[in-house]
Amino acid sequence: MRKVAIIGAAQSKWGVLTERTLHDLIAEVGNGAIRNAGISRGAIQAIYLGNVAGGELSQQFTLGSVAAHTLGIPNIPAQRYEAACSTGAVSFREAYLAVANSVYDFALAIGVEKLNVNDMDRTVEVLSRGFDSGEGRVGLLAPSQYALYATAHMHKYGTTREQLAMVAEKNYYHGSLNPDAHIRKRYSVEDVLHAPMISDPLGRHDCSLVTDGAAAVILCPLEMAQAYHARPIEVLASAVAGETSTSASRESYVSFGCTRRAVEAAYQQAKLGPGDISFAETHDCFTITEIINIEDLGFVPKGEGGPAVQDGLTRLGGRLPVNVSGGLKAKGHAVGATGIGQIYEAVIQLRHEAGERQVSNAEVALTHMLGGSPAISTVHIFQRGY
Amino acid sequence: MRKVAIIGAAQSKWGVLTERTLHDLIAEVGNGAIRNAGISRGAIQAIYLGNVAGGELSQQFTLGSVAAHTLGIPNIPAQRYEAACSTGAVSFREAYLAVANSVYDFALAIGVEKLNVNDMDRTVEVLSRGFDSGEGRVGLLAPSQYALYATAHMHKYGTTREQLAMVAEKNYYHGSLNPDAHIRKRYSVEDVLHAPMISDPLGRHDCSLVTDGAAAVILCPLEMAQAYHARPIEVLASAVAGETSTSASRESYVSFGCTRRAVEAAYQQAKLGPGDISFAETHDCFTITEIINIEDLGFVPKGEGGPAVQDGLTRLGGRLPVNVSGGLKAKGHAVGATGIGQIYEAVIQLRHEAGERQVSNAEVALTHMLGGSPAISTVHIFQRGY
Incomplete structure (x- = not known):
């Protein structure tokens, strides 16, 4: 090759x-x-x-x-x-x-x-078809699925609603620096916590955009x-892996096996590990998803995603900025475009053309997407080829 | 490779x-x-x-x-x-x-x-989205597009409605021999000619199935x-080519450039020519399409598709049987499945497991699909690998 x-x-x-x-x-x-x-x-x-x-x-x-x-x-x-x-x-x-x-x-x-x-009702109904149609018919759609995962993560690891809200606050901040972002307004942790509830414990600001x-x-x-x-x-790695396509048959509600399998293959291809990544774009369809993802991607040990966000690890200026584009939360989720939008961000950052949201010393980028409950995950790793 | x-x-x-x-x-x-x-x-x-x-x-x-x-x-x-x-x-x-x-x-x-x-109205509406949405809004859907091509072919080459009907009669005959076919009943040329008109000159029996x-x-x-x-x-060749995606911008109404480009590439890959093909499955979305296809695939000179059908070239037992499965006309058109259904037929025939519809001396098979007006064409060539 x-x-x-x-x-x-x-x-x-x-x-x-x-x-x-x-x-x-x-x-x-x-x-x-x-x-x-x-x-x-x-x-x-x-x-x-x-x-x-x-x-x-x-x-x-x-x-x-x-x-x-x-x-x-x-x-x-x-x-x-x-x-x-x-x-x-x-x-x-x-x-x-x-x-x-x-x-x-x-x-x-x-x-x-x-x-x-x-x-918009029709749009939401169409998007729900990305999930198992049988589970959809009994009401287990994206927000309720990921709310189950949030509840499980909170129960098992002590993750807090405040930590979920910090993901949203961070990504809104990042989005405020991105001229292409859907939402450029900043929201505080308090704003996020007081938003209308969508599917407990996920409020409106815990959800990504349409x-x-x-x-x-x-x-x-x-x-x-x-x-x-x-x-x-340069494209250093490209990997994809699957997982069962219903929530009911998942092996875990606090970890996504498709991500773990895809990122393991990607690190092998790139001959790199999580410590080599300068910044990442990851699939924050809900705030809990970003927390689970940074664990599954090996950036922090399982269960420590919440504290990592709280400590600023993933904020612009932190050791491993995550979703500096604003992510699905603030840049937005143009579903079939989002995976390539992440790669656009990786390219712009690695070229050092990202303006106010530029990650300093950006050398190696990782992009990560999920699809469905999730039933599929993709991981790509890039570096400057010049 | x-x-x-x-x-x-x-x-x-x-x-x-x-x-x-x-x-x-x-x-x-x-x-x-x-x-x-x-x-x-x-x-x-x-x-x-x-x-x-x-x-x-x-x-x-x-x-x-x-x-x-x-x-x-x-x-x-x-x-x-x-x-x-x-x-x-x-x-x-x-x-x-x-x-x-x-x-x-x-x-x-x-x-x-x-x-x-x-x-069924909804199904037809959904399928129409495979064609340019702008042309669809003014009524130029699949039957009316291919009716234009039929009219042009009749005008330029003297192709007759009877020759179109012979394509349908032949494929119904082939389908009658295929236990998996959607329609196993035979229809005569007279039956085809007297069917209700869909889009002149294409009657109901000139159209493929849902x-x-x-x-x-x-x-x-x-x-x-x-x-x-x-x-x-063995897969000897796999080729795909495109063409403009609206009827209005086509280079020709009597030939499909995407087919010509795809089959040229496929013959080069296989180091074969049209004379080497034992039998073919080709995209007979309408009877006129099969006539245009056998010309574009090089089986007969341009304009001679109608007489070739009339002379029995493409009938089971003829020199180059076409759509012995029954084709889209009689085996049926399960749109996203049809291309792989053609390959299933190629495999069964080349294994000499096709029963009543077995092509004698089947050595090399060609399968050919179109998509849209057409805007895309695929050609595959197979031979026995044993």
């Missing part, structure tokens, strides 16, 4: 983008990534597109072909992936594998999602990368 | 399967392919699943993970693909690339679709294949 680098990256503003269509967002980030890479569009040999709800909410399937058409390169292979919230990351991984295995030299990975349409947005990156062999972009970003 | 073989294949009955769920169909064909391959389920390292309408008609996304869970192998990577009617073929291609490039040794490709739910069904195959390196199945089937 060849070493692979990212030579171009682009992201739309994330938020409630009432005036934007899927086509429009694809054009913005696809053309943006092409310009950023300094290649001609004709050089791109394949498109890997992640999208969850386009068929349901924008009446458009076959978005791979639509993207190729929209970007003026209709003849190339182009396909769409869906793996619930891991969608974008899975698309990137397939593009990575194709370039690493010399199937293509230049591949475009795009994530795009348009969720804010006329009827966001429209898109991101795109261009991959090529590392040995060719320097000819195109002065600061290529 | 390693040579790849198929060592296991299974297919459900295709038709209106009111009592069957997606989970149920996945279990039947997944477990069937595992048994047919003679491997343990624990040997499978990844699942590539094709499905179009599960989110909308069965309220279930993340079907890759659902399949892994359902088959008792939840920890492995599993993902879903969607590329309109090319969905199943694209899933197979990604599984092929992973095995060919040594990412995995054993991969399972599954196509599954459940379209016959309570409300089918529930599933198919699955297991891939491994050719050099390992013989240890598992006595009659492994």
Whole structure:
């Protein structure tokens, strides 16, 4: 396998983008990534597109072909992936594998999602289909599933509601520094604690957002990368792992086996360990999820995620900043785009182009997504390739 | 790249399967392919699943993970693909690339679709989203698009309604010999010509079916294949190509550039030409499509598809039988499953296990799918690996 680098990256503003269509967002980030890479569009040999709800909410399937058409390169292979919230990351991984295995030299990975349409009840119902439909019919949807995990974690490790709230406060702070973020307003721990309850112990500010947005990156062999972009970003590892797809059949409510399996494979590929990571973007669909994730990723021992947040480990300026983009909590959760949005953040940070939210000495980045209960997890590791 | 073989294949009955769920169909064909391959389920390292309408008609996304869970192998990577009617073929291609490039040794490709739910108007509306949503809003859906192509082909080459009807009569005949087919009743050319008009010149019998069904195959390196199945089937070529995604922007109404590009690449990979193909399964979404396809695939010169059907070239017993399974017309069109259903047919024929519909001297098979207007085409070529 060849070493692979990212030579171009682009992201739309994330938020409630009432005036934007899927086509429009694809054009913005696809053309943006092409310009950023300094290649001609004709050089791109394949498109890997992640999208969850386009068929349901924008009446458009076959978005791979639509993207190729929209970007003026209709003849190339182009396909769409869906793996619930891991969608974008899975698309990137397939593009990575194709370039690493010399199937293509230049591949475009795009994530795009348009969720804010006329009827939010319908959007929420469509998104619930990412979870087991049988459990959904008895009311065990995302907030109630992750509320069970929060309760179990609090019971077993003494994690507090205040520590959950500190995750939200931190990510709102990070989002306030990100011009692309859906929410740029800061909320205090008190604000979070006094928000309306969604599913006890998770209040409104413990939940991620319903966001429209898109991101795109261009991959090529590392040995060719320097000819195109002065600061290529090397892909050190790409891993995915699964887990049972219902909550009822999970092995644990306080740890996600799919994350542990994926990150173990990723550390092996990269020949690195958690101590080598400068910063991470991780799937904070709920505040408890970020706490469980930083444990499963090996950043802190199991059960110590809450105290780690309280001690500032994961805050910008801390030893291992987590979700400096604002995360799903404040940058937003444009479901099929989020995995590629995380990679955009890794690229911008490793290029030292992140402005106010720049992580100092950013050398190695880890991105991590979950999908479903979770039933799937992806981990990618990147470093400066220059 | 390693040579790849198929060592296991299974297919459900295709038709209106009111009592069957997606989970149920996945279990039947997944477990069937595992048994047919003679491997343990624990040997499978990844699942590539094709499905179009599960989110909308069965309220279930993340079907890759659902399949892994359902088959008792939840920890492995599993993902879903969607590329309109090319969905199943694209899933197979990604599984092929992973095995060919040594990412995995054993991969399972599954196509599954459940379209016959309570409300057929809703199913048709959902399927229409595989086409450009802008053209759909002004009424240019699949039948009216392909009716334009039929009219153009008739005008340019003198293709007749009787020749279109002969495609349907032939595929109904083939389907009558296939115990898994959706429709096993034969219809005469007269029956086809007198059916209610759908979109002139395409009547009801010129259109493919709305089918529930599933198919699955297991891939491994050719050099390992013989240890598992006595009659492994080698994958000689796997190609995909795109084309503009609207009818209005097509380069031609009488030829599909995506097919021509994909088949040219496939013949190059296989070091074969159209004269080497023993039989083919091709995307007969409408009768005109099969006529255009056999021209684009190089089986007959452009414009001579109609006379070729009339002369019996493509009938079981002819020199190059096409859609001996019954095709989308009679075996049925379980959209996301159809591409893998074609490959199931290729495997069964090349193993000489096809019973009444067996192609004599079946040595090399070609399968071909289209997606959208069409905006994407896939071509695979197989031969006996024993």
